[in-house]
Amino acid sequence: MVSNKELQESRIRGYFIEATKETLKGEGLRAVNVRAVSERAGYSFATLYNYFKDLNELVFICVQDFMNECEGFTVGQSVNARPGKERLKARMKAYIGYFTQYPGIFELFYIERMNDLGARQPTARMIYEFTDRIIHDDLTHLIDNGDMNREQAELTGLNLKNSIAGLLLLFNNRLQPAEYLDFLAVADKQIDISLSLIK
Amino acid sequence: MVSNKELQESRIRGYFIEATKETLKGEGLRAVNVRAVSERAGYSFATLYNYFKDLNELVFICVQDFMNECEGFTVGQSVNARPGKERLKARMKAYIGYFTQYPGIFELFYIERMNDLGARQPTARMIYEFTDRIIHDDLTHLIDNGDMNREQAELTGLNLKNSIAGLLLLFNNRLQPAEYLDFLAVADKQIDISLSLIK
DNA sequence: ATAAATGGTGAACAATGTTAATATTTTTTA
């Protein structure tokens, strides 16, 4: 059971977390600063430090929430696709769509420096394994269906993880390709290459 | 012809650029700040602004130099490899080696925000096309040799570019895989997948 | 020799993260 005190404390933490998430989605990571977030949460900037070790901790607490949201989105965008190659492709496209719609969240997942390395190691691993989780169902389905073997599935997953991270990095951070439509075409091609081990 | 004035000016710019490059290679991008670089160059921090628009401009001027260095390194590391698949693989490994040896340069190429977007567009394109340039010779060789067609070469290049960027991003920024030896093994696998369209 | 231009510098300001002392509110207790 939770005491009143714990409940109240977790509510206030929630206000800060919500303010951070809104800022991240709206204005991006660079707009997230102690004063802006605290004002949005309805507190003075110093109050933040009564509930979080530092700004970095607060920011990385958002990762879990965004993961769930992103996973829900990709699954939702692929309900009508046939399990296997078709659904995997749909999910990858949704995944890419999510991170281009919210470049601030991409920054948070892949770019932002994790200052306190030891403490953030679990987060780093979580992020690393996040793509795997989204891919997992369909790769299993493809293996069970005899469309590829375990080895090929592993390689496909590795290639998807790396190439999509790179694709998003180059588009979000380097604006290459410069036009969104060109980017979508390249993304489409890239997914097809990654899935070419499937029978 | 260059006037005395131009020569002197370009020398001083060179001192700042050299100081920035040393800092980038040694302590990384986060150690690059106006006061540290200026002191290393032997001038006051304010002097920097007599020669460069801002710190960002100075930092991005280094890109060209590092590109040349990186290209020289990858070519040097692959002189004994047979042109085609073998040399391409050697070059990709050298490329990866360069950016893991100097994570600060990786940050500069792929991560660091380009503040003034319009002005930095050429740099962004240059970086985007840099990998292509390193890959180009061997892909051409493979096409001429009948080991793959033009379409397959394009896809291979795209996949290499994206997946290696992603691989480096995840290792340098998220420490995944956590051990360098594991990372090398993953990198090796990843290159093989990308090159699997070659006969 | 003096005036003008050039180049270099420190002072100063703004933004941001963070800490510590202070003020305020809530809770406890006599």
Place this chain on the structure above:
DNA sequence: TAAAAAATATTAACATTGTTCACCATTTAT
């Protein structure tokens, strides 16, 4: 219920970093 104690929130202050500007020194031109 009123005073004391505990908790919570806020303001003041400092450090770091990027940047601008007025000023000083030095060189160059007249």
